[in-house]
Amino acid sequence: MKYRFGAMALVAAGLLSVNAAQASLISDGPGLVYDNVANVTWSSNGNLFATMYATDPNLINQIIAVAPTVHDTPNGFDNAGPGNYNLNATDFNGTTGYMDWWGAIAWTKYLDSTNYLGHNTWELPTTYTQSCSGYNCTNSMLGELFYAGLGGTVGQSINTSHNASYSLFTNIQNSVYWSGTEYASNPSYAWYFYTYYGYQYAISKNDGFYSWAVLPGNAAANVPEPASVALLGIGMLGLMAGLRRHRRFG
Template sequence: MNDSKMKISMVLLCVASFNVDAALSSVDNGLGVYASGMDATWTSDANLLGTLEANAIASGDAGAGNLISAIIDASGGVIHDTPNPYDNGTYALSVSDFFTGGTFVQGRTTWWGAQAFVNYLNSIEYGNSNQWALPTSNAVADYDNGSQLGALFYDELGGTADNNIPINSLFSNQITDQYWSGTEYALNPVFAWKFNNSNGYQNVSGKDALFYVWAVRPSAVPLPSALWMFGTGILALVGLKRSVQAG
């Protein structure tokens, strides 16, 4: 192998090493965490809805109500789903999707409320993105890594069945409780799939249950500027050497 080819190979090796080693990395000025194995970005706050609700409450008596109204309005007041005994395919959102027994439950919402929340994130382009969604499920009732939440739990974070989700410093507010997926239960769309972060188990629940929301979007992480500059510099040196030799 000549000297030029060796240098190019070194650059490619550095790039490949980065992709393998950095399974999780902070993006979007800290608002997101990129998971390379899934090629997807999660909100860095694993209970972002709860955080926004807490901030709204702290801002004044009407703060929480204003936030919920904004979330509902971002979906035009309705969520479209498969017709079921709850609705005919058009579900009318209300504050009850975020409250229970008159109590504001920070971060927990119905399946429809979870859908409304990701629509709200898209409306405000949270993290400079309008592609936020609820994670998808592979519709398997098991300790399984085939869903997006399962892949995050087992593959990206190294979780094990019957144990809490591993804590990672790139994330905040990781709740050891149940999170909604966006996937309906095909046999009976009264239900939707959920994932339990306290044990790594996936199954279904009625859409009116109150669970947490962790939004995700498809994405590719940009090559770090330092590594890009390093690679560009090496290639420039190779080109310069060739020019000198040609001269």
């Protein structure tokens, strides 16, 4: 009898796992898209910085006021002593949305300070390991988003080759996006992902590129999807029925 209870519970758990793996990008409220494979929540605006600057030309000064110094691994670009980079207006281009790496880090700290969309854990996407460069790299949040979440294709722009989840976003750029992860072999470099070709590598932190803000985990209330709730209910009912039989005949 105990074996049957365990089998039913394992089946229910397995069904829930399959259901979770099948989904990928889900609207998580205004301005947010949840990736339940990478377990992160993206800003739905792929060029949020430029959008913010268009409505607030003083944005760059506000960012610098919040995070005047960015701490990184000591490198030749640090202008305020080893491991410290002092920001200035030239680190940003509000019109295009470009920022160097330090500007991008500071921008996410500004989002935190304003509790943007009700959250204060904004960051740049992470490159999980440094074992893959070039095409077909999904060892980063941006690589997973390009290939798995959005159905991108090697050598093709994400704006022209994608799946239906692409419509959840606005202002996705055919260009380079910063990763928040420094390049271990040379800390004056950081990882990037190029959405025009699906290419990943590292580049100098003082270059200007786009930034895509992300939140860890599910930004919305952690409520199971309806199908998951139903499966969980079926599993629980079976388990309860088994327990009742066990008590009666045990």
